[in-house]
Every structure is written in C-alpha cells, then in structure tokens.
Amino acid sequence: xxxxxxxxxxxxxxxxxxxxLNCTYSDRGSQSFFWYxxxxxxxxxxxxxxxxxxxxEDGRFTAQLNKASQYVSLLIRDSQPSDSATYLCAVNPRDTxxxxxxxxxxxxxxxxx
Amino acid sequence: KAGVxxxxxxxxxxxxxxxxxxxxxxxxxxxxxxxxxxxxQGLQFLFEYFSETQRNKGNFPGRFSGRQFSNSRSEMNxxxxxxxxxxxxxxxSSSSGDYGYTFGSGTRLTVV
Numbered sequence: 001x002x003x004x005x006x007x008x009x010x011x012x013x014x015x016x017x018x019x020x021l022n023c024t025y026s027d028r029g030s031q032s033f034f035w036y037x038x039x040x041x042x043x044x045x046x047x048x049x050x051x052x053x054x055x056x057e058d059g060r061f062t063a064q065l066n067k068a069s070q071y072v073s074l075l076i077r078d079s080q081p082s083d084s085a086t087y088l089c090a091v092n093p094r095d096t097x098x099x100x101x102x103x104x105x106x107x108x109x110x111x112x113x
Numbered sequence: 114k115a116g117v118x119x120x121x122x123x124x125x126x127x128x129x130x131x132x133x134x135x136x137x138x139x140x141x142x143x144x145x146x147x148x149x150x151x152x153x154q155g156l157q158f159l160f161e162y163f164s165e166t167q168r169n170k171g172n173f174p175g176r177f178s179g180r181q182f183s184n185s186r187s188e189m190n191x192x193x194x195x196x197x198x199x200x201x202x203x204x205x206s207s208s209s210g211d212y213g214y215t216f217g218s219g220t221r222l223t224v225v
Contacts, residue, residue, distance in 0.1 A: 034213045043203055043216040044156075088156065092211060100146065100169040101214065103156040 001026055004091050006104035014112050019076040021087050021107050026070070029094030033065055034101065035074045036088040044088055048074060079111045115140065117206045119217035126224050131192040134220045136204030138185050144168075144207040145187040146214065147179060151200045159202075162187050194224045 006023045013019045021035075032051055036044035048063040050056045050072065056063045062075040072091075076083055086108045090101040118137040126132050138145050146169075147159040158171035162181035179189040191198055201221050205214035 032211050032213075036214075043219050044214075046213040046215065049213050090213075100158055100161055100171075102158065103148075105155040 002104070003027065003102045004089055004104040006087075006089050006107045008105065009107040010110055011107055012110045012112060013079050015079060015081060017079050017111075019079045019083065019109055019111070021074040021076075021089075021109065023072045023074075023089030023091075023104055024070055025072070025089075025091045025102075027091070027093050028067075028070060030067075030070075030091045031094055032092035033063070033072045034090040034092075035061075035063060035072075036090060036103075037083075038086045038088060038106065040085075076109075079109075081111045081113050084109060084111050117204055117215050117217035119202075119204050119220050121220060122218065124220060124222045126194050126222065128194055128196060128224055130194050131190060132194060132222060133188055133190045134202055134204075134222075136187045136189075136206075136217055138187070138204070138206030139215055142206040142208050142215075143185055144209060145181060145185065146205040146207070147187070147189050148203045148205060149173075149200045150203055150219075156203070159189065191222075196224050198222060199224045 004025050035048040038044040050063040050065045060077045064073045086106040088106045089104040120135045144163045146161040149157045161169040165181045176192045181187045201219045203219045204217040
C-alpha cells in the first residue's frame with residue numbers, strides 16, 4: 001500500500017463546476033497535510049495546507065481533513081480552465097522535524113470551457 | 114522577495130559521470146529539501162538539510178549526497194550516473210517543513 005494515494009484520474013469537469021480531489025494516507029499519526037498544484041512543465045506550487053479536522057477555505061479552494069478516516073480532499077468551486085493542472089497531495093509524518101513530505105502521484109484535472 | 118533558485122536548469126551527462134546541482138533557498142529559510150520527480154515514480158524525497166545538518170534522508174543509494182552551507186545554499190551531488198537517474202530534481206525551501214514548501218524551477222538531468 002502506498003503511503004499517500006490519490007485518485008489517478010484524469011478528472012474532467014466543465015467550467016463552473018466543482019472539482020473534487022481525494023487523497024488517503026496510511027500513517028495515522030500524520031500531522032500536516034498539503035495540496036500543491038503543478039502545471040505541465042512547471043514545478044509544484046503550494047495552494048493549501050491543513051492541520052486539524054474539518055474544512056479550511058481559501059477563495060475558491062476548500063481543503064477537508066478527516067484524521068479518523070485518514071482522508072484529505074480538495075474542492076475547487078467555480079472551476080476555471082486555468083485550474084487545469086496536476087494536483088499533488090502531500091503528507092508530513094508524525095515525529096519528524098517536518099522537512100520530509102510524502103507525495104501522492106497526483107490527480108490531473110482538466111476543466112473544459 | 115526572491116524565490117528559490119536552482120542551477121543549472123538543464124544538464125546532459127554521460128553514464129558514469131558525476132553531477133552537482135545547486136539551490137539557493139528563499140532568504141531566511143533554513144530548511145532545504147531535495148526531491149526527484151519522474152513520470153513513473155512521482156516525487157521521491159532525497160534528503161533535507163537544516164542549518165547545515167542533514168535532518169532527514171530518503172531511500173536513495175549512497176551515490177546521492179548533499180550538503181548545506183552556512184548561507185543555507187545547498188548542493189546535491191550524484192556520482193556514477195546511471196540512465197535511471199534521468200529526472201527532474203527539485204529543491205524545496207521552507208522556514209519549517211511544517212508550513213509547506215516553495216519549490217525551485219528544478220534541474221532537468223538527462224543521462225545518456
């Protein structure tokens with residue numbers, strides 16, 4: 001079992017729809033969770049971080065964390081073609097000085113005009 | 114505020130050679146992590162340096178090494194290059210890894 005698993009995708013949604021990206025992780029003691037966006041040919045860019053159970057909203061993005069289910073999700077509301085990218089879930093394990101994130105393989109999102 | 118600077122952007126090397134990649138983190142960031150990204154394996158953690166000390170290490174062979182200088186700039190070295198080392202090498206800067214990373218543009222290494 002991979003430490004961090006994401007829907008392989010690709011995921012395609014129409015412009016204006018809600019895109020839902022999911023991630024599960026195996027280390028129950030994980031403390032910090034991140035979502036990165038990576039455009040083709042570019043490096044990853046941090047878009048959301050979440051540390052406690054519940055929802056965290058930032059503009060059109062909402063991250064959701066459920067530690068009991070070991071599940072993290074990212075919702076993108078009012079999806080735009082510019083949101084088309086690969087989204088990477090990253091998890092920091094417990095008991096770390098936290099300079100070691102484990103990444104999922106990413107979910108490629110396409111937003112169709 | 115300057116971002117994370119990685120040099121060079123592209124490298125072509127021959128099997129058996131060695132290579133050194135450089136990373137200058139965001140000013141004030143003391144943590145520098147290195148990742149290898151390939152289509153088949155995704156982002157794989159190489160190592161992390163904090164205040165000139167290696168704080169975390171991934172599951173890569175000893176051919177992969179790194180260091181960090183007093184100004185937080187970091188280098189990674191790969192010796193005896195193999196074809197499988199062809200990848201995008203990403204440097205990630207953080208004030209503390211628990212706040213997430215800022216990535217550099219990467220160095221694309223091709224081994225022929």
